[in-house]
Amino acid sequence: MDTPEKAQIATPISSKFEDSxxxxxxxxxSPIKPVKSIHATQTFNxxxxxxxxxxxxxxxxxxxxxxxxxxxxxxTDPSRPEFSNCENEDNPSEGILGADKQSDLCTKQLRYxxxxxxxxxxxxxxxxxxxxxxxALPKSLKYVCGTSDVNTLPDNNSKAENVPEMASTxxxxxxxxxxxxxxxxxxxxxxxxxxxxxxxxxxxxxLGCDWEKLVSDAAxxxxxxxxxxxxxxxxxxxxxxxxxxxxxxxxxxKLPQDNNDSLQKTxxxxxxxxxxxxxHVSLSGEAAKLKETNQAPEIFSSTLLNASNPEVNxxxxxxxxxxxxxxxxxxxxxxxxxxxxxxxxxRRSMYNYNCGSSTSLQTECNFALNxxxxxxxxxxxxxxxxxxxxxxxxLNAFASTSSNINRVKLETLASGRQLRRMPxxxxxxxxxxxxxxxxxxxxxxxxxxxxxSSCVNEVQVMEDAASAFGVIEEFNQSSPKKKRSxxxxxxESDACKRCNCKKSKCLKLYCECxxxxxxxxxxxxxxxxxxxxxxxxxxxxxxxxxESRNPLAFxxxxxxxxxxxxxxxxxxxKTPSSARHKRGCNCKKSSCLKKYCECFQGGVGCSIGCRxxxxxxxxxxxxxxxETELEMEETDTSEVNASGISLQNNVVQKAEExxxxxxxxxxxxEISRSLxxxxxxxxxxxxxxxxxxxxxxxxxxxxxxLKTRVSTWPAQV
DNA sequence: GAGTTTGAAACT
DNA sequence: CAGTTTCAAACTC
Numbered sequence: 234m235d236t237p238e239k240a241q242i243a244t245p246i247s248s249k250f251e252d253s254x255x256x257x258x259x260x261x262x263s264p265i266k267p268v269k270s271i272h273a274t275q276t277f278n279x280x281x282x283x284x285x286x287x288x289x290x291x292x293x294x295x296x297x298x299x300x301x302x303x304x305x306x307x308x309t310d311p312s313r314p315e316f317s318n319c320e321n322e323d324n325p326s327e328g329i330l331g332a333d334k335q336s337d338l339c340t341k342q343l344r345y346x347x348x349x350x351x352x353x354x355x356x357x358x359x360x361x362x363x364x365x366x367x368x369a370l371p372k373s374l375k376y377v378c379g380t381s382d383v384n385t386l387p388d389n390n391s392k393a394e395n396v397p398e399m400a401s402t403x404x405x406x407x408x409x410x411x412x413x414x415x416x417x418x419x420x421x422x423x424x425x426x427x428x429x430x431x432x433x434x435x436x437x438x439x440l441g442c443d444w445e446k447l448v449s450d451a452a453x454x455x456x457x458x459x460x461x462x463x464x465x466x467x468x469x470x471x472x473x474x475x476x477x478x479x480x481x482x483x484x485x486x487k488l489p490q491d492n493n494d495s496l497q498k499t500x501x502x503x504x505x506x507x508x509x510x511x512x513h514v515s516l517s518g519e520a521a522k523l524k525e526t527n528q529a530p531e532i533f534s535s536t537l538l539n540a541s542n543p544e545v546n547x548x549x550x551x552x553x554x555x556x557x558x559x560x561x562x563x564x565x566x567x568x569x570x571x572x573x574x575x576x577x578x579x580r581r582s583m584y585n586y587n588c589g590s591s592t593s594l595q596t597e598c599n600f601a602l603n604x605x606x607x608x609x610x611x612x613x614x615x616x617x618x619x620x621x622x623x624x625x626x627x628l629n630a631f632a633s634t635s636s637n638i639n640r641v642k643l644e645t646l647a648s649g650r651q652l653r654r655m656p657x658x659x660x661x662x663x664x665x666x667x668x669x670x671x672x673x674x675x676x677x678x679x680x681x682x683x684x685x686s687s688c689v690n691e692v693q694v695m696e697d698a699a700s701a702f703g704v705i706e707e708f709n710q711s712s713p714k715k716k717r718s719x720x721x722x723x724x725e726s727d728a729c730k731r732c733n734c735k736k737s738k739c740l741k742l743y744c745e746c747x748x749x750x751x752x753x754x755x756x757x758x759x760x761x762x763x764x765x766x767x768x769x770x771x772x773x774x775x776x777x778x779x780e781s782r783n784p785l786a787f788x789x790x791x792x793x794x795x796x797x798x799x800x801x802x803x804x805x806x807k808t809p810s811s812a813r814h815k816r817g818c819n820c821k822k823s824s825c826l827k828k829y830c831e832c833f834q835g836g837v838g839c840s841i842g843c844r845x846x847x848x849x850x851x852x853x854x855x856x857x858x859x860e861t862e863l864e865m866e867e868t869d870t871s872e873v874n875a876s877g878i879s880l881q882n883n884v885v886q887k888a889e890e891x892x893x894x895x896x897x898x899x900x901x902x903e904i905s906r907s908l909x910x911x912x913x914x915x916x917x918x919x920x921x922x923x924x925x926x927x928x929x930x931x932x933x934x935x936x937x938x939l940k941t942r943v944s945t946w947p948a949q950v
Numbered sequence: 951g952a953g954t955t956t957g958a959a960a961c962t
Numbered sequence: 963c964a965g966t967t968t969c970a971a972a973c974t975c
Contacts, residue, residue, distance in 0.1 A: 742959055
């Protein structure tokens with residue numbers, strides 16, 4: 234079920250690679266060349282990854298991590314097409330684990346490796362230390378390939394002990410044998426690195442088939458690491474990284490069948506575990522991988538659950554969210570899991586859509602977001618609770634992107650204000666959500682032209698919207714500080730509050746929680762709720778149905794338009810950005826001035842896509858500047874209530890003021906302003922670092938956060 | 951807190 | 963696709 238995509242992607246690339254003149258040329262070259270070519274390939278494959286020189290090491294690395302997962306998904310490392318195929322990987326394990334475990338095994342492996350991936354992060358330090366890693370890792374990796382090959386073909390004996398059936402296995406291995414390019418690389422590298430890799434070899438032999446299976450992932454991982462190192466390295470920590478990687482991998486290998494144990498053990502590995510957050514990121518990355526690989530959602534979910542829970546528990550104390558109750562973090566994790574699981578399915582569908590067109594932007598964004606979201610096992614500061622209903626978790630995920638984590642931290646450091654705005658700054662551990670994530674973000678930025686950038690924009694939009702709401706909120710409050718803090722408190726206390734469904738059983742889009750891909754939790758006052766882990770199957774099934782009906786049902790409702798809305802004048806930019814509601818509103822009586830209006834609720838202007846009547850959306854009237862202005866005048870002379878048109882004038886202005894206030898950094902300041910004033914300009918063109926580094930706040934991006942901020946003010950309006 | 955309004959979601 | 967119904971959030975009192 235999962236292989237098709239991979240196969241499709243991997244095979245073509247592989248053949249391409251082999252057929253290309255470059256390939257033959259490489260073959261004729263010295264052993265070292267191939268390595269470089271591989272690197273080049275990776276680099277080439279990861280145009281998205283091409284992260285701009287980052288000022289901070291950690292973000293940089295993070296981006297790579299994310300990149301890696303992405304690479305797997307979209308680009309499929311040409312160097313490992315054979316490996317990419319789960320079937321092939323699993324085959325070797327069949328004898329040991331059984332067919333039913335195959336998918337599980339893949340998943341596990343990915344997961345296991347994820348901790349190892351954390352080692353990548355460790356390498357941050359290591360990276361700095363060693364410049365050779367880039368080479369060493371790939372080599373070791375290659376070596377692995379070679380090994381597997383060797384083991385499979387000539388040296389079955391060694392494995393036979395542990396894995397008698399292995400000998401027959403390896404269609405994948407056979408592939409290796411036949412695949413000259415790969416094999417050659419592997420063998421060559423093996424020869425070169427043989428001395429250094431003795432350790433690995435030993436492990437390999439011990440591990441047997443498992444090793445082979447892991448190799449693919451490990452290879453990817455290692456290569457990735459090397460890649461990272463290559464960029465950042467200048468030292469000689471090659472061994473360190475190898476050892477780390479090895480240890481991680483070995484750990485993984487040793488505990489392939491026991492998810493829980495393996496996970497824990499993996500974390501136990503010092504090198505792998507250095508940072509919980511890091512681990513989370515890795516985990517998320519792996520999760521994304523799994524999704525991409527179409528691994529069984531259940532497996533993933535369960536695994537993730539197991540894996541995440543412990544950490545979540547650890548984070549219990551960290552849950553500073555006022556609304557959070559003891560144990561709530563767990564719930565949140567569960568909720569998130571739901572989303573993740575569903576996200577898997579979603580992603581599949583979405584992924585297909587990505588290839589499409591109209592929805593590609595959104596889809597990809599969602600995709601990325603989903604990944605991020607998935608990864609967010611560590612709801613550090615009540616992020617999940619900050620989701621904005623209707624806007625979609627995707628954004629949330631995006632906000633909480635693992636990549637963001639790093640950046641967010643940096644941001645926090647840069648300006649304390651961020652803390653207030655983004656209490657979840659640390660939450661960053663969350664995914665892609667971050668929205669799919671720091672690294673991802675980097676990727677996004679790098680591929681500025683890509684849809685991902687749009688995703689970023691989306692996030693930004695949400696941020697702006699949130700800010701705008703905050704502005705409105707402040708604007709409407711007589712004693713800003715006091716009331717505001719009050720409202721914020723209320724909002725935060727409400728952050729964990731979710732739905733209030735009575736008849737829908739929380740299995741329809743009416744339900745905020747369900748729509749957001751979350752399980753209902755304690756704060757919900759729903760009745761007869763089925764949106765609980767207990768009814769996981771039902772939830773997933775329902776989601777499926779809804780998605781089958783409308784693939785974008787769970788997609789973000791507010792999307793960033795890469796192109797400004799021509800129909801709008803410059804003033805249309807009253808919207809923080811060129812974001813628009815994906816489907817448009819249909820307001821008739823609210824004049825798009827109340828939260829009944831999804832556009833208004835999302836902090837975006839109405840577009841021609843809206844069927845609203847008498848639109849007065851302060852964020853941008855669908856009729857355009859002229860009409861908006863006209864209406865403003867009319868309202869001015871007539872009955873502009875506090876919430877009405879007056880807001881239109883004030884929203885942008887206040888937003889800017891607030892932004893000024895909020896963003897102490899001149900740089901961010903300028904960006905913010907430009908975002909507000911020049912959506913078209915900003916869309917996809919702002920420097921990544923600017924957008925995400927300064928302004929990307931998971932908190933803001935979360936639908937809940939937005940909601941939270943907004944929740945108090947409409948009434949006041 | 952109860953009741954009303956509103957528009958999205960769901961249904962036909 | 964349009965019309966109607968259902969639903970829950972937003973809003974008012």
